[in-house]
Amino acid sequence: xxxxxxxxxxxxxxxxxxxxxxxxxxxxxxxxxxxxxxxxxxxxxxxxxxxxxxxxxxxxxxxxxxxxxxxxxxxxxxxxxxxxxxxxxxxxxxxxxxxxxxxxxxxxxxxxxxxxxxxxxxxxxxxxxxxxxxxxxxxxxxxxxxxxxxxxxxxxxxxxxxxxxxxxxxxxxxxxxxxxxxxxxxxxxxxxxxxxxxxxxxxxxxxxxxxxxxxxxxxxxxxxxxxxxxxxxxxxxxxxxxxxxxxxxxxxxxxxxxxxxxxxxxxxxxxxxxxxxxxxxxxxxxxxxxxxxxxxxxxxxxxxxxxxxxxxxxxxxxxxxxxxxxxxxxxxxxxxxxxxxxxxxxxxxxxxxxxxxxxxxxxxxxxxxxxxxxxxxxxxxxxxxxxxxxxxxxxxxxxxxxxxxxxxxxxxxxxxxxxxxxxxxxxxxxxxxxxxxxxxxxxxxxxxxxxxxxxxxxxxxxxxxxxxxxxxxxxxxxxxxxxxxxxxxxxxxxxxxxxxxxxxxxxxxxxxxxxxxxxxxxxxxxxxxxxxxxxxxxxxxxxxxxxxxxxxxxxxxxxxxxxxxxxxxxxxxxxxxxxxxxxxxxxxxxxxxxxxxxxxxxxxxxxxxxxxxxxxxxxxxxxxxxxxxxxxxxxxxxxxxxxxxxxxxxxxxxxxxxxxxxxxxxxxxxxxxxxxxxxxxxxxxxxxxxxxxxxxxxxxxxxxxxxxxxxxxxxxxxxxxxxxxxxxxxxxxxxxxxxxxxxxxxxxxxxxxxxxxxxxxxxxxxxxxxxxxxxxxxxxxxxxxxxxxxxxxxxxxxxxxxxxxxxxxxxxxxxxxxxxxxxxxxxxxxxxxxxxxxxxxxxxxxxxxxxxxxxxxxxxxxxxxxxxxxxxxxxxxxxxxxx
Ligand SMILES: Nc1nc2c(c(=O)[nH]1)N[C@H]1C(S)=C(S)[C@@H](COP(=O)(O)OP(=O)(O)OC[C@H]3O[C@@H](n4cnc5c(=O)[nH]c(N)nc54)[C@H](O)[C@@H]3O)O[C@H]1N2
Ligand SMILES: Nc1nc2c(c(=O)[nH]1)N[C@H]1C(S)=C(S)[C@@H](COP(=O)(O)OP(=O)(O)OC[C@H]3O[C@@H](n4cnc5c(=O)[nH]c(N)nc54)[C@H](O)[C@@H]3O)O[C@H]1N2
Ligand code: SF4
Ligand SMILES: [Mo]
Numbered sequence: 001x002x003x004x005x006x007x008x009x010x011x012x013x014x015x016x017x018x019x020x021x022x023x024x025x026x027x028x029x030x031x032x033x034x035x036x037x038x039x040x041x042x043x044x045x046x047x048x049x050x051x052x053x054x055x056x057x058x059x060x061x062x063x064x065x066x067x068x069x070x071x072x073x074x075x076x077x078x079x080x081x082x083x084x085x086x087x088x089x090x091x092x093x094x095x096x097x098x099x100x101x102x103x104x105x106x107x108x109x110x111x112x113x114x115x116x117x118x119x120x121x122x123x124x125x126x127x128x129x130x131x132x133x134x135x136x137x138x139x140x141x142x143x144x145x146x147x148x149x150x151x152x153x154x155x156x157x158x159x160x161x162x163x164x165x166x167x168x169x170x171x172x173x174x175x176x177x178x179x180x181x182x183x184x185x186x187x188x189x190x191x192x193x194x195x196x197x198x199x200x201x202x203x204x205x206x207x208x209x210x211x212x213x214x215x216x217x218x219x220x221x222x223x224x225x226x227x228x229x230x231x232x233x234x235x236x237x238x239x240x241x242x243x244x245x246x247x248x249x250x251x252x253x254x255x256x257x258x259x260x261x262x263x264x265x266x267x268x269x270x271x272x273x274x275x276x277x278x279x280x281x282x283x284x285x286x287x288x289x290x291x292x293x294x295x296x297x298x299x300x301x302x303x304x305x306x307x308x309x310x311x312x313x314x315x316x317x318x319x320x321x322x323x324x325x326x327x328x329x330x331x332x333x334x335x336x337x338x339x340x341x342x343x344x345x346x347x348x349x350x351x352x353x354x355x356x357x358x359x360x361x362x363x364x365x366x367x368x369x370x371x372x373x374x375x376x377x378x379x380x381x382x383x384x385x386x387x388x389x390x391x392x393x394x395x396x397x398x399x400x401x402x403x404x405x406x407x408x409x410x411x412x413x414x415x416x417x418x419x420x421x422x423x424x425x426x427x428x429x430x431x432x433x434x435x436x437x438x439x440x441x442x443x444x445x446x447x448x449x450x451x452x453x454x455x456x457x458x459x460x461x462x463x464x465x466x467x468x469x470x471x472x473x474x475x476x477x478x479x480x481x482x483x484x485x486x487x488x489x490x491x492x493x494x495x496x497x498x499x500x501x502x503x504x505x506x507x508x509x510x511x512x513x514x515x516x517x518x519x520x521x522x523x524x525x526x527x528x529x530x531x532x533x534x535x536x537x538x539x540x541x542x543x544x545x546x547x548x549x550x551x552x553x554x555x556x557x558x559x560x561x562x563x564x565x566x567x568x569x570x571x572x573x574x575x576x577x578x579x580x581x582x583x584x585x586x587x588x589x590x591x592x593x594x595x596x597x598x599x600x601x602x603x604x605x606x607x608x609x610x611x612x613x614x615x616x617x618x619x620x621x622x623x624x625x626x627x628x629x630x631x632x633x634x635x636x637x638x639x640x641x642x643x644x645x646x647x648x649x650x651x652x653x654x655x656x657x658x659x660x661x662x663x664x665x666x667x668x669x670x671x672x673x674x675x676x677x678x679x680x681x682x683x684x685x686x687x688x689x690x691x692x693x694x695x696x697x698x699x700x701x702x703x704x705x706x707x708x709x710x711x712x713x714x715x716x717x718x719x720x721x722x723x724x725x726x727x728x729x730x731x732x733x734x735x736x737x738x739x740x741x742x743x744x745x746x747x748x749x750x751x752x753x754x755x756x757x758x759x760x761x762x763x764x765x766x767x768x769x770x771x772x773x774x775x776x777x778x779x780x781x782x783x784x785x786x787x788x789x790x791x792x793x794x795x796x797x798x799x800x801x802x803x804x805x806x807x808x809x810x811x812x813x814x815x816x817x818x819x820x821x822x823x824x825x826x827x828x829x830x831x832x833x834x835x836x837x838x839x840x841x842x843x844x845x846x847x848x849x850x851x852x853x854x855x856x857x858x859x860x861x862x863x864x865x866x867x868x869x870x871x872x873x874x875x876x877x878x879x880x881x882x883x
Contacts, residue, residue: 002028005039007457007465008053009110009450010596012335013183014459015053016042016542019470027472031060031451034470042542044160044459050181050852051594051608051817056450058605060471064434066446067475080476083445084483087400088490090425094398095127100377104131104387104396107348108403109139109340112455112467114504115480116339117346118496119402122484123381124353125373126493130381131396133350135404136340137384138691139299142307143333144344145688149308149571150315152562153356154344155523157325158294158332159461159544159553164190165328166294168286170199172223172314173300173694177208178593180298180334181854183460184208188853197286201226202300203588204661205654207857210864214282217656219274220586220695224306224576227313228259229269230284231572234320239288244322248559248567255316255570262575272578274656287317292328299336299590303694308687312571319568325556332460339457342464345524346508350381351689355508355515356524366518370511372495383689384410385682391419398425402480403447407436408598408667411680411691412641429480432600436668436675446477453479455501456540461553463544466537502537506530521562523555584697587617587637587660589676593854594817595665598675603665606728610814613727614736615666617700618652620659627700632779634706634738637662639679639698645671646703646722646738648779654861660698670736672723707744710780711735713771713791715763718745732788744775751800755807762800769795774807781810815858818851826859827866838863 001020008015016039021028028034036057040047068077078086094102105119123132136144147154160183163169169187176184188211190196200212201223209215218226234240235256245252263269270280287293295318301310315324315331323329335341347354357363359379368376382390388406390396392415410416420426420440428441431449438444447453451471458464481504488496498504506529513527528547532540544553561568580586594608602608617637624631629649637645637660647662655661667675683692706722712734720743726733750763750771757778763771769790774780786806793799812824826842833841839859842848849856 004468004470005042005466006468006470007338008049009056009601010052010338011180012337012340012460013044013180014338014457014463014465015039015045015049015182016465017049017053017056021470027469029472031057031471042465043544044461044463044465044542045182048182048185048852050854052596052602053182054818054852055605055608058607059601060449060451062432062449062601063604064432065474066430066433066438066444067477069443069445069476072442072444080478080486083443084486084490086443087427087487091127091398091487092491094425098397100127100129101131101381102396103127103129103398104133104382104400106384106387106399106401106404106406107132107134107343109134109136109337109343110403111343111480112339112453112457112501113342113346113508114455114501115402115484116343116348117504117508118481118484118488118498120346120348120354121371122488122493122496124377125367125371126375126488126491128375128377130350130353130359130377130379131387132348132381133384133387134343134348135384135406135409136337136343136349137689138303138409138693139336140302140333140340140344141349141383141688141690142302142304142685143297143311144349145308145685146311146315146571147333150312150319150569151556152521153523155555155562156333156335156341156460156462157555158330160186161553162294162328162330162332163187163296166196166292167290167328168197168199168293170201170286170293170295171208172201172295172297173302174296174298174334175202175206175208175590176296176298176334177206177211177857178854179591181852183334185853197290199283199286203656203659207593207861210857210860214279214286216275216279216283219272220588220659221304221306221580221692222273223301223304224310224313224573225263225269226273226275227310227317228263228572229266229280230287231313231316231320232256232259232263233284234287234317237284237288240320241322244559245320248322248561249319249570250565250567251570255572258572258574262573293318293323294329294332296332296334298334300694302690303692305683305685305692306573306576307685307690307692309571309573309576316570316572319570322559324568325554327554335460338459341460341462342456342458345458350383350387353377355512356522357515362518366514367511370514385684385689385691388416388419391423394422396423399423400427400429401437401441402429405435405437405598405600405667407440408675409664409677411677411693412682413674413678414642415682429483430600431477434669435598435600445483446475447480447483448473448477452477455479455481456505461544462555463542464540465542466540500534502532502534505537506532521560521564521566523562580695580697582658585658585660585700587639587662587676587679587696587698588694589662589664589680590694592663592665595663597665598667599665604728606730607814607817609727611817612663613813614648615671616648616650616662618650618655618661619700620653620655620657621651623657624649624651626657629700629702630704630778633777634703634708636701636703637679637698638701639681639696641679641681643673643678645673645676645678646706647671648708653865660700664693670723670725704777705741706738707741707775707777708780709737709739709773709775710782710784711737711771711773712788713763713769715761715771715773716749719743727784729788730785732791734784734788741777755804758807760803760807762795762803764795767794769793769799772803782806783809783811815862816846816848816851816855819847821846821848823862826862830863830867838867
């Protein structure tokens with residue numbers, strides 16, 4: 001058995017993974033001879049994984065895997081030589097004819113540092129354009145801007161241990177139980193051992209909020225007001241360190257004056273935030289009276305038109321007391337993607353040149369000299385949304401999109417579609433040929449996926465982990481950096497002759513050393529790695545920077561910041577407008593527990609799709625009845641942006657009355673049109689240019705003329721469906737369809753009858769059931785695996801009775817993926833217990849939430865909803881250790 005240490009492919013926690021492969025050499029031929037578990041020695045997770053990590057091997061047999069370069073709609077594949085010739089020729093001729101700013105890269109926080117570095121170097125150093133932006137613009141850019149404004153550099157000062165050392169952890173706009181599950185488990189463990197207080201600030205009562213000591217169900221987009229008021233009150237209280245303020249900060253007086261100009265009276269602020277005086281006093285007391293308070297934020301903060309200001313407002317609260325880079329205290333921006341941090345470090349944003357540098361003359365000279373370039377970009381490039389607008393306007397004429405799916409993930413899908421249609425040359429590198437964006441590419445380039453490629457990623461807490469290939473690539477997939485380097489060489493540029501990822505990593509580290517020499521106040525410094533041998537790179541253990549001899553895992557601990565004067569800055573906005581009215585219905589979009597983004601990597605794994613099986617929009621049950629709608633029916637969502645999204649309506653009392661929620665995961669492949677982003681306008685933060693994904697005013701209308709259906713087996717086709725997509729089941733699959741009532745099939749080859757509101761169609765071939773279709777104006781609830789087992793069996797009366805029974809019984813969603821426990825099983829078992837014992841009883845008897853622990857919030861939610869006496873929040877955590 002060969003042991004390979006690598007990292008998880010998903011979130012910014014950056015968990016270490018240990019793969020055992022039954023292979024003689026470094027790489028195995030297939031995932032089927034591999035097993036995987038959490039790496040017990042990795043300091044991010046110490047052996048723990050969440051469900052997405054646990055199931056990584058199951059994701060590898062990828063439907064629609066892209067294995068060879070090919071042109072749009074061409075059946076024949078291209079050789080790499082022809083493909084890279086074509087890219088080189090198109091980009092060169094476009095630049096020659098229209099100038100360097102007519103081309104662009106659109107990258108991703110899921111690329112490895114080495115991929116990112118080479119793409120950034122080619123565009124900014126040799127093409128002469130900084131049109132290199134990334135999906136991190138949609139994710140981290142407000143935090144990046146706030147770090148730069150407060151600290152002088154985009155640096156996360158803290159580390160994961162701070163979550164364990166804190167007396168109080170405040171999660172703002174972060175559903176950490178679902179989105180950074182292993183870090184959340186670390187918080188819960190710390191709470192068990194020393195009673196950490198957990199505060200969650202989120203409009204929804206999420207799985208995370210249910211486990212909090214204090215949940216502030218804040219009005220959407222009001223966090224800036226809340227933290228500005230908190231800052232003011234903390235300043236008036238004793239939670240201030242005058243000596244620190246004097247020695248290490250600037251701008252306090254100005255910041256307070258700015259606030260005085262716009263911040264309303266306390267009671268008005270609290271009314272706007274939708275929280276009570278008592279709740280605010282509790283929050284204030286937690287900050288004021290505890291030594292170690294850690295505030296962490298994620299997309300509820302970043303994806304707003306005030307994302308940067310809100311982040312600075314939070315940082316202000318901690319700066320007052322000198323709580324930056326101190327154990328258990330301060331501000332921590334949670335990174336979304338596995339290598340968003342690495343991308344930021346190489347400077348892969350249109351607003352940066354390279355390695356935390358901007359476009360000043362001296363900065364450009366340093367980088368140009370290092371790269372041996374005489375054509376370095378002179379000014380910032382266009383950020384994500386402007387890039388696609390420029391494509392739609394015909395200004396950007398060639399784009400290379402790598403490891404991201406913008407047609408599904410950028411706001412205003414109609415604009416993005418127009419951009420992709422208008423841009424004369426669209427190259428897409430991906431592992432799948434079947435993404436919404438890949439379907440619109442002129443040229444598709446096959447990228448090696450997570451299990452096949454080698455390099456490095458940097459997680460939330462600045463820890464660099466080696467990703468190691470453990471499976472041989474199928475077909476001709478290549479590393480993303482390799483493709484870029486080939487094109488660069490063909491365009492005649494020197495400096496792209498890399499033999500391996502290690503070569504690139506050394507070069508990046510050497511550049512960081514040069515930058516540190518020239519700008520000693522900058523913190524990013526990987527000089528130690530500039531001379532790393534290939535063997536040392538291969539064996540590199542997870543390393544957190546700063547790589548200083550004292551092994552301090554934090555930055556700015558001594559109050560020396562990255563500005564040339566070494567001081568941190570208080571920043572508050574000068575004047576702020578409110579923008580939502582109370583009457584508006586606001587659509588929030590975000591993540592669900594088991595899926596990853598646009599589902600290209602997780603949408604084909606039965607266990608990961610069972611949690612949310614089809615596109616739906618959630619509303620509070622009181623909203624559903626007030627609007628005279630019915631749970632389970634189809635509705636249409638519309639917004640001023642245009643278009644209409646047809647979805648199933650589901651009740652979720654975790655929302656407030658004026659809110660809707662939809663997962664960002666569903667794309668045009670399932671909805672038949674676009675993702676939730678079809679409805680979103682392009683409002684963005686003025687500083688960071690990050691889109692405000694989280695609150696979109698929408699209108700919801702009944703579409704009870706639309707029927708929903710599920711089909712198994714070889715069913716005769718029905719025309720005019722609004723959508724059709726496949727759901728993978730344990731051993732087979734089924735299809736989801738939706739169609740208008742007027743197009744319901746009138747005749748069928750077989751049996752047709754009705755149970756309640758469900759039409760059952762059963763097709764027969766030689767006496768056996770060849771296909772089943774269930775159709776209803778409401779959600780069709782049924783155990784899909786059980787129905788699948790009926791296909792191919794002799795259609796006896798008993799078997800048809802069984803089908804009826806299944807339809808009557810409905811279905812029960814899988815709550816605990818690790819132990820395979822459904823909602824219904826939980827409720828059945830919970831009846832045998834009372835009060836607080838219920839949750840422990842269910843855990844013991846069913847195993848629910850004793851695996852990775854990600855479903856604990858939902859277990860609590862189910863018990864709270866079903867049993868009035870379920871005081872469930874404080875219970876022991878049964879999280880298993882995978883080591
Ligand atoms: N399962 C899963 N995990 C993931 C990912 C995934 O796709 N799936 N993606 C990863 C990535 S790239 C990212 S960026 C992270 C995102 O991680 P999170 O930010 O934790 O996830 P989201 O669901 O996008 O949004 C978080 C919360 O913000 C709340 N919110 C909305 N508006 C506001 C507001 O105005 N104020 C406040 N305080 N809260 C608000 C929402 O209700 C939501 O619960 O997750 C990472 N982890
Ligand atoms: N409405 C709404 N929209 C959102 C958000 C939201 O909360 N609400 N969140 C935003 C955020 S925070 C983010 S991070 C984005 C994420 O949005 P995207 O980045 O668009 O989503 P992914 O599905 O992760 O896309 C990654 C693509 O890369 C491919 N891929 C995987 N591995 C590799 C590889 O090694 N090489 C290459 N070349 N390709 C690879 C995958 O198949 C997939 O097509 O979405 C943003 N959009
Ligand atoms: S928390 Fe889960 S998704 Fe995130 S890195 Fe760890 S195992 Fe992967
Ligand atoms: Mo993200």
